[in-house]
Structures are given as structure tokens and as C-alpha cells.
Amino acid sequence: MNMRLKLHIWRQKSASSSGRMVTYELTEISPDMSFLEMLDVVNERLIQKGEEPIAFDHDCREGICGMCGAVVNGVPHGHERETTLCQLHMRHFKDGDAIYIEPFRAKAFPIVKDLIVDRSALDRIMQAGGFVSVRTGSAPDANAIPISKENAEAAMDAAACIGCGACVAACPNASAMLFTSAKIAQLGLLPQGQPERNSRALKMITAMDAEGFGGCSNHTECEAVCPKGISISNIARLNRDFFKASLVGV
Numbered sequence: 001m002n003m004r005l006k007l008h009i010w011r012q013k014s015a016s017s018s019g020r021m022v023t024y025e026l027t028e029i030s031p032d033m034s035f036l037e038m039l040d041v042v043n044e045r046l047i048q049k050g051e052e053p054i055a056f057d058h059d060c061r062e063g064i065c066g067m068c069g070a071v072v073n074g075v076p077h078g079h080e081r082e083t084t085l086c087q088l089h090m091r092h093f094k095d096g097d098a099i100y101i102e103p104f105r106a107k108a109f110p111i112v113k114d115l116i117v118d119r120s121a122l123d124r125i126m127q128a129g130g131f132v133s134v135r136t137g138s139a140p141d142a143n144a145i146p147i148s149k150e151n152a153e154a155a156m157d158a159a160a161c162i163g164c165g166a167c168v169a170a171c172p173n174a175s176a177m178l179f180t181s182a183k184i185a186q187l188g189l190l191p192q193g194q195p196e197r198n199s200r201a202l203k204m205i206t207a208m209d210a211e212g213f214g215g216c217s218n219h220t221e222c223e224a225v226c227p228k229g230i231s232i233s234n235i236a237r238l239n240r241d242f243f244k245a246s247l248v249g250v
């Protein structure tokens with residue numbers, strides 16, 4: 001059965017203008033639609049009326065690129081566990097529901113327009129150390145480097161992070177520790193990542209602080225909303241690498 005919904009959506013023309021919640025009454029929404037398809041319908045109807053469509057980020061719509069994201073009824077990516085906004089379906093809502101849709105809010109994520117925020121601060125954390133330095137032409141055969149199954153799997157789990165920023169939006173400190181720790185773990189757990197392991201932690205944490213993200217005080221809200229199930233145990237590992245770098249140098 002098609003649904004009627006009352007949407008309350010944050011509208012803001014630009015970074016410098018002030019925003020407000022605007023209410024839209026919606027009918028004929030199929031429960032088979034994804035959340036983004038539902039927003040597409042809103043936008044088609046706004047365009048038909050000659051009004052400005054709602055700006056929101058998206059790309060793959062398959063839960064793999066990290067582009068989508070908004071706070072739905074107070075939860076980044078909505079209330080379904082380990083689900084990106086693009087993979088959230090309208091069947092998880094009820095006919096007549098009121099839905100509040102807001103952008104991710106963090107000092108380090110300035111609003112661009114409506115539901116779009118600038119998450120390039122996460123790219124700059126990566127640029128500070130989220131890589132392995134290799135001399136071109138000298139890469140050894142991958143099969144010649146033994147890696148324990150346990151470490152390979154933990155590195156693979158950490159590499160599932162899609163850089164969406166929901167962890168930042170959920171954290172009362174707007175900390176990017178879960179994101180940063182996942183990126184550090186995917187390299188630091190493998191032999192190829194060892195030479196720069198401690199300096200990587202120091203550089204990426206320094207970049208995180210410089211971007212205006214807060215520190216971690218173990219609220220664990222990040223883990224609860226992460227669409228990829230990234231564990232906060234990665235933050236513990238990051239803290240150990242960081243302390244080693246600060247105590248014994250890099």
C-alpha cells in the first residue's frame with residue numbers, strides 16, 4: 001500500500017545564509033522505494049511547481065561510495081543498523097509518519113546547501129598519512145609476504161569504511177576517530193604498513209585536530225551508526241600507535 005508522509009527537511013540556500021526546516025506533505029510513496037528515490041519524487045514535484053529542488057549528495061546508491069548521508073529522525077543514515085541512506089527503504093516507515101531530515105552537523109563539515117555538507121576534511125586527514133610509501137618498480141610479489149589470517153581479516157574489516165562521515169555526525173564531540181582509526185588499521189595491520197605505522201598515526205591525528213574534529217571520549221555513538229560496522233577496537237589500536245609515536249618518536 002502506498003504511503004502518505006509528512007517530511008520536515010532542512011533548507012539552506014548557501015553556507016552563509018541561515019537555514020530552516022520546511023514541511024512537505026507527500027502522497028503515493030511506494031514502500032519499495034529507497035529513501036533517495038523518495039527524495040527524488042519530492043524533487044520532481046518541486047520542479048513541476050517551479051520551486052528549487054532539495055540538494056542532497058548521492059552517487060552509487062549501492063552502499064559503497066560513501067557519498068550519501070543525512071540525519072533522519074535524529075540518526076545519521078536513519079534507524080536501520082549498518083545501512084547507508086541510499087540502502088534505507090521506505091518499507092521501514094509507516095503510513096502517516098513524520099520524518100525529520102537534516103544535514104550532518106559538525107564544525108569540520110560546513111554546510112554547502114540544504115542536505116549537502118563539505119566532507120573534504122576527511123580527504124585532508126588521508127592526505128596527511130593514509131597511504132603506504134613505496135618506491136616504484138620495487139614492489140615485491142604480494143604472495144611472498146606472509147600475513148596471518150587474523151590480521152588480514154581485521155585489515156579487510158577496517159577497509160570497509162566508505163568515508164561517509166556518519167560517525168562524525170553521531171559523535172557529541174564531532175570526532176573523526178572512528179574514520180581515522182579505520183584508515184590507520186587497514187594499513188597498520190599489514191606488513192607493508194609497518195615502516196610508517198607510528199608516524200602515520202601522529203600525522204593523521206594532527207591533521208584531524210587541525211580540521212576541528214573533537215577527540216574521542218568513548219560515547220560509542222560512532223560504532224552504533226556506522227553503516228559498515230567499523231569497530232571502536234580500531235580506536236584503541238590507533239591510540240596505542242599514537243602513544244608509541246609520542247613517547248618514543250617516529
Ligand code: SF4
Nearest residue numbers: 161162164165167226
Ligand atoms: S567509520 Fe563508518 S561511519 Fe565513519 S566514515 Fe567510515 S563508514 Fe562512515
Ligand code: FES
Nearest residue numbers: 059061066068086
Ligand atoms: S550513494 Fe553511495 S553509499 Fe549511498
